[in-house]
Amino acid sequence: MTFLSDPISSIGNWLENFLIGLGLAPNFSALIVTAIGAFVLAAFGLMIVLLLIWFERKAVARMQDRLGPNRIGPYGIFQSVADTLKLLTKEYITPAGADKVVYNLAPLFAVMAVLGIWAVIPFAATVYGSDINVGALYIVAVGAIGVLAIIMAGWSSNNKYALLGAFRVVSQLLCYEVPLVITLLIPVMLAGSMGMNAIVMAQDTWFIFLAPLGFLIFLIASIAEVGRAPFDLLEADSEIVAGFNIEYSGMKFGMFFVAEFLHAFTIGAVVATLFLGGWRGPGAETYPILGTIYFFIKAFIVYFIVVWARGTFPRIRIDQMLNFSWKFLTPLALVLLIVMAVQLKLVEGSPTWVYVTSSFAVNVLIAFGTIHLLRSFARRERKRVSEERPLATAPESDFQQI
Amino acid sequence: MIPLSYYLVFAAALFSIGVFGVLARKNAVAIIMGIELMLNAVNVNLLAFWRYLEPGWITGQAFAIIVFAVAAAEVAVGLALVISIYRRRRTIAVDEIDLLKW
Amino acid sequence: MSPLEIFFIFSAGITLVAAAMVVTARNLVHSAWWLILTLFGVAVLFALLNASFFAVIQVVIYIGAISILIIFAIMMTRRVAQDTGPKFNKDWGLAVAVSLFLFGGVTWMLSTWENFNIAPPTMPVDTDPLRQLGQALVSPDAYVLPFELASVLLLAALVGSIIIAWEKK
Numbered sequence: 001m002t003f004l005s006d007p008i009s010s011i012g013n014w015l016e017n018f019l020i021g022l023g024l025a026p027n028f029s030a031l032i033v034t035a036i037g038a039f040v041l042a043a044f045g046l047m048i049v050l051l052l053i054w055f056e057r058k059a060v061a062r063m064q065d066r067l068g069p070n071r072i073g074p075y076g077i078f079q080s081v082a083d084t085l086k087l088l089t090k091e092y093i094t095p096a097g098a099d100k101v102v103y104n105l106a107p108l109f110a111v112m113a114v115l116g117i118w119a120v121i122p123f124a125a126t127v128y129g130s131d132i133n134v135g136a137l138y139i140v141a142v143g144a145i146g147v148l149a150i151i152m153a154g155w156s157s158n159n160k161y162a163l164l165g166a167f168r169v170v171s172q173l174l175c176y177e178v179p180l181v182i183t184l185l186i187p188v189m190l191a192g193s194m195g196m197n198a199i200v201m202a203q204d205t206w207f208i209f210l211a212p213l214g215f216l217i218f219l220i221a222s223i224a225e226v227g228r229a230p231f232d233l234l235e236a237d238s239e240i241v242a243g244f245n246i247e248y249s250g251m252k253f254g255m256f257f258v259a260e261f262l263h264a265f266t267i268g269a270v271v272a273t274l275f276l277g278g279w280r281g282p283g284a285e286t287y288p289i290l291g292t293i294y295f296f297i298k299a300f301i302v303y304f305i306v307v308w309a310r311g312t313f314p315r316i317r318i319d320q321m322l323n324f325s326w327k328f329l330t331p332l333a334l335v336l337l338i339v340m341a342v343q344l345k346l347v348e349g350s351p352t353w354v355y356v357t358s359s360f361a362v363n364v365l366i367a368f369g370t371i372h373l374l375r376s377f378a379r380r381e382r383k384r385v386s387e388e389r390p391l392a393t394a395p396e397s398d399f400q401q402i
Numbered sequence: 403m404i405p406l407s408y409y410l411v412f413a414a415a416l417f418s419i420g421v422f423g424v425l426a427r428k429n430a431v432a433i434i435m436g437i438e439l440m441l442n443a444v445n446v447n448l449l450a451f452w453r454y455l456e457p458g459w460i461t462g463q464a465f466a467i468i469v470f471a472v473a474a475a476e477v478a479v480g481l482a483l484v485i486s487i488y489r490r491r492r493t494i495a496v497d498e499i500d501l502l503k504w
Numbered sequence: 505m506s507p508l509e510i511f512f513i514f515s516a517g518i519t520l521v522a523a524a525m526v527v528t529a530r531n532l533v534h535s536a537w538w539l540i541l542t543l544f545g546v547a548v549l550f551a552l553l554n555a556s557f558f559a560v561i562q563v564v565i566y567i568g569a570i571s572i573l574i575i576f577a578i579m580m581t582r583r584v585a586q587d588t589g590p591k592f593n594k595d596w597g598l599a600v601a602v603s604l605f606l607f608g609g610v611t612w613m614l615s616t617w618e619n620f621n622i623a624p625p626t627m628p629v630d631t632d633p634l635r636q637l638g639q640a641l642v643s644p645d646a647y648v649l650p651f652e653l654a655s656v657l658l659l660a661a662l663v664g665s666i667i668i669a670w671e672k673k
Contacts, residue, residue, distance in 0.1 A: 027507065102537060133634060137560045144568025148540065151575055155533060163579070170572060177568075194634070403623040404512050404552070410614050412516045412549070416523055416542075418607035423527035425599035426592045431578050432532060435539050438570065439523055442546045445558070453553045455619070458628045460640040464647040466558060467637070470565055471654040475661035477570050481577040482665035488581040489671075497593055 006126045007288060012037065041129055042115050049258050050080040052265050056307050063311035090250035097158040098247070106153035107248065107255035113146030114263045121269050122197050124279045124291030135196035136188055139270060140181055143225065146259070147173050150244055153256070157247035166244035168318060169227060175325045176224035176231075179217055182333040186214040186340060187274045190359075200278035205352070208275040210359040211340065213367050215275045217333050222267040223306055224325070226260060230313035231321055268302035269295075276302070336366055409450035417443035430484045430494040434477060441473040512552060519545030530591050532578050540571050554627060557634055 012033050019029035054069070054077055061068030069076030094103060117139050119129035132138060147170055154166020188194050190210060191202035208215045224231040245256045272278060276298045279291035316324070343362045347355050416439055423436025445466050452462025488494050522545060525538040543566040550559040592599075614620055627633075640646040 132556060133632070134557050134560050137557070137564065141560045141563035141568065144564055147568060147572060151572060152537075155575075155579075167576070167579070170576075174569070174572065403506070404509055405621045405623060407615070407620050408509075408512060408516070409549070409553070410620070411611055412520070414607050414610045414614075415520055416546075417610075418603040419520070419523045419527055421606055422599050422603040425602060426596040427527065428591060428593045429532060431574060431581065432527070432535060432591075435526055435535060435574065438539065438566070438574075439526065439542065442543065442566075445562075446546060446549060449550060449553050449555050449558060453555070454622060454624050457554075457625060458631070460633075460636050460646070463555065463558070463633065463637050464640050464650070466555075467561075467641065468647075468650050468654050470561060471658055474565055474570060475658050477573060478665045479661050479668070481573055482669040484577060485580055485669050494581050 008037070008127050037129070038119075041118055045115050045118050045262055046111075046258065048265065049262050050084070052261050052303070053080045053083070055303075056261070056264075056310075059304065059307045060311040063308070084254065087251050087254040092250045092252065093247075095158050095247045099156040099158070102152050102156040103247075104252070106149050106156060107252045107259075109149035109152065110146055110259040111255050111262075113142050113149060114259050114266055116142040116145070117266050117270065120196050121273055122200055122278060123295050124288035125285055127288050127292060128197065131195060131197050133193065133195045133198075136184055136194045136199070136274075140177070140184065143177070146263070149259075153248070154244040157244075159247055162244050162246055165246075169244055172227070172231065172318070172321060173225055175322055176221045176329075179325060179329040179333040180221035180225060182330070182337055183214045183218040183221065184274070185337055186211050186218075189337075189341060189344065196273055196278075200273060200280060203277040203280060205356050206275065206277040210356060211275070211336075211363055212360070213332075213336055213363040214340075215271070217329055217336070218275070219267075219271060219302070219305070221325075221329065222271065223309060224321070226263045226267060228260070228264055228306065229310040230316050232310075232315060264306050265299065265303050267306060268299040271302045272298035332366075332370060336363070339366060406450060406454045409446060409454075413443045413447040413450065416440075416446065428495045428497060430487070430496055430499075431481070433496065434480050434484070437480075438473065438477065441469060445469055508552075512549075515545055515548045515552075519549070528591075532582075533575070536571065536575050536578060539574070540567055543567050543571065555633075557637070 015033050015036070016026075016029050019032060020026055024032070057079070058068040058076065069079035072078045072082050094100065120132060120135040120138055122128040122131075150166050150169050150173070154163045154169075157163070187199050187207050190207055191199040193199065193202075245253060248256065272295060278298075279288075279295040281290065281294035284291035284294055339362055340359065343358055344355075347358050420436045420439030420443060423439060424433050427433055427436065448462050448466045448469065452459070452466075456462070484494055487499060491499060493499065519542055522538045522541040526535050526542060529535040529538060543562060547559045547562040547567075550556075550562055641651045642648050
C-alpha cells in the first residue's frame with residue numbers, strides 16, 4: 001500500500017536496495033537514483049512538448065477557421081514527430097566569426113532554464129522533484145538563466161541584427177519580470193511560505209478566488225516572459241529576420257523552439273500550482289495518482305487560455321509593450337500587494353468566509369478603480385484630440401472675392 | 403566537515419583577485435567587474451562567519467542582504483556614469499579620461 | 505577527505521579560476537561570461553553554507569540583473585567591434601604585488617586567530633532562518649533602520665542613474 005500512497009519514494013528505495021545489492025556504496029547508489037529521477041523528469045518534459053505543439057497548432061488553426069495538421073497520423077497527431085525528424089536531419093551551419101563555445105551553449109541554457117522549473121513543482125502530495133523552502137523564488141532565478149541564454153545566443157551569432165533582436169527581447173523580459181515577481185508575492189503572502197508544497201497545502205480555497213486580479217496580472221506577465229503572442233514581436237513568424245535565433249539551424253533551433261513551448265506549458269503548471277490549488281481535489285491526499293491527474297487538467301486549462309490568447313489578440317509594438325508594463329502593470333501590482341497586505345492583517349483571525357469575501361472584494365474594488373481611472377484618462381485624451389482646431393482661412397471669405 | 407579556514411581563504415583570494423582587477427585594468431567596465439568580485443568575497447565572508455560562529459543570530463544574514471542591495475545600486479549608478487562618459491569623450495579607458503589632471 | 509570537502513574544493517577552484525579569467529581576459533565580453541561563472545560558483549558556496557535563500561537571491565540579482573546590465577554596458581561602449589590594445593595599464597606589476605600582499609597578510613593574520621579551523625556547529629533546528637530574517641528586517645529593535653536606508657539608497661540610485669544616462673535631445 002505504500003506504493004499507492006508514496007510511489008516515488010518506494011520506487012526510489014527499491015532501486016537503491018537493488019543497486020546496493022549489486023555491490024555499490026550507499027552514497028553512490030543514492031546519487032545514481034537521484035540522477036535517474038532527474039533524467040526521468042527531464043525526459044517527461046521534453047516528450048510532452050510533442051503533444052503540446054500538436055495541440056496548439058490544431059487549436060490555433062480552428063480559431064483561424066482552418067484545419068491544422070491532419071495528414072500524418074489520425075488528426076495529424078504525428079506531425080511533431082515529422083517536424084523533429086526534419087530538424088534532426090538539417091545541417092548545422094555555424095556563422096563565420098561566431099564564438100563557438102557560447103554559440104553552442106546558448107540553446108542548452110535555454111532548455112535548462114525551463115526544465116529546471118519542473119524540479120520544484122509538486123504533482124501530488126508526495127510526488128515532486130525537491131521541496132526547497134524558497135521554491136517560488138527559485139522559479140524566478142531559473143527564469144533569469146533563460147534571459148542569459150538569449151543574450152548568449154544574440155551576441156555569439158556575430159550578426160548585428162541578432163544582437164539588436166536579443167537586446168529587445170531581453171529588455172521586454174526584464175521589464176515584465178517586475179510585475180511577475182510582485183504578483184508572485186501574493187500567493188506567498190497568503191500561504192505564509194515560499195515553498196511550493198506549502199503554497200499548495202494552504203489552498204483550502206483556491207487563491208484565484210482570493211486574488212483574481214493577482215492571477216490576471218501574473219498570467220499576463222508570464223505570457224510576456226515566454227515571448228508568446230500578443231507579446232511576440234521579437235520572434236514572430238513575420239519578423240524573424242530580426243530575431244536572436246536566426247543564425248541557428250537544425251536541432252539547435254529546435255532546442256529554442258522546444259524551450260518556448262515547454263515554457264508556455266510550464267506557465268500553466270506554475271499558475272495551476274500558485275492560484276488554482278495545484279494537485280488538490282477530492283481524494284487527492286490518499287491517491288497521488290488522482291492528484292497528478294487533477295494537476296494536469298488544471299495545467300492544460302491554463303495552457304489552453306495561453307493558446308487562446310495567441311489565436312485572438314494582435315501583436316503589440318515594443319513601445320506599447322514597455323509602456324503597458326512600466327506604466328500600468330507595475331503600479332497596479334504594487335498597489336494590489338500593499339492593499340492586500342493591509343487587508344490580510346486587518347482580518348487576521350477572523351473566520352474563513354470573512355477572509356475570502358474581503359480579499360475578493362478588495363481585488364474587485366481595485367479593478368473597478370483602475371477601470372474608472374483608465375476611462376477618465378481616455379475621456380480626457382479623446383476630448384483633447386477632438387477639439388476644434390483653428391482653420392487656416394475664415395469660412396466665408398472665399399465666396400465674397402468674386 | 404569543511405573547516406572555517408577554507409571559506410576565509412577562498413574569500414581572501416577572491417577579494418585579492420578583485421583588487422588586482424580594479425588596480426590593473428584600463429577599461430572602466432572591467433574595473434566595475436573587479437568591484438563586483440570584491441563585494442561577492444565580502445558576502446561569502448559574512449555568511450561563513452554567520453554559519454560558523456553564531457547560526458542562531460540573524461545579524462550576518464541581515465547585513466549580507468544590505469550588501470546585496472548596495473552592490474546592485476552601485477553597479478547601476480557606476481554603469482550609468484560610464485555610459486555618460488562614453489557619450490561625451492568617446493572612450494572609457496581610464497587613463498584617457500584625465501581632464502582634471504594638472 | 506570527505507565528499508563534501510572534495511565538492512567544496514572543486515567548486516571553489518572553478519570559481520577562483522573563473523575570477524582570474526575575469527581580470528585577465530582580453531575580450532571584454534569573455535570577461536563578462538567568466539564573471540557569470542564566478543557568480544554562479546559563489547551561489548553554489550552559499551548553498552553549501554546552508555544559506556539557501558542567498559544562493560537563490562545571488563542568481564536572481566547578480567546573474568539575472570547585474571550581469572545583464574554589465575553586458576549591455578559593454579555593448580553600448582564599444583568604439584570598434586574588436587578590443588585592441590593592451591588590457592592592463594602601466595602599473596600592473598604594482599597591482600600584482602599589492603593583491604598578493606593583501607592576500608598573504610589577511611591569511612596570515614587570520615591563521616593566528618584561535619577559531620580559524622573550527623567545524624560548523626549544528627544549526628538550531630526549531631527556527632526557520634527565512635522567517636527569522638524577514639522578521640529581523642522589519643522589527644524596530646532589529647534591522648529595520650538599515651533596511652529602510654537601503655531602500656532609500658536604491659530609490660536614489662534608480663532616479664540618479666536614469667538622469668545620468670538620459671540622452672538630451
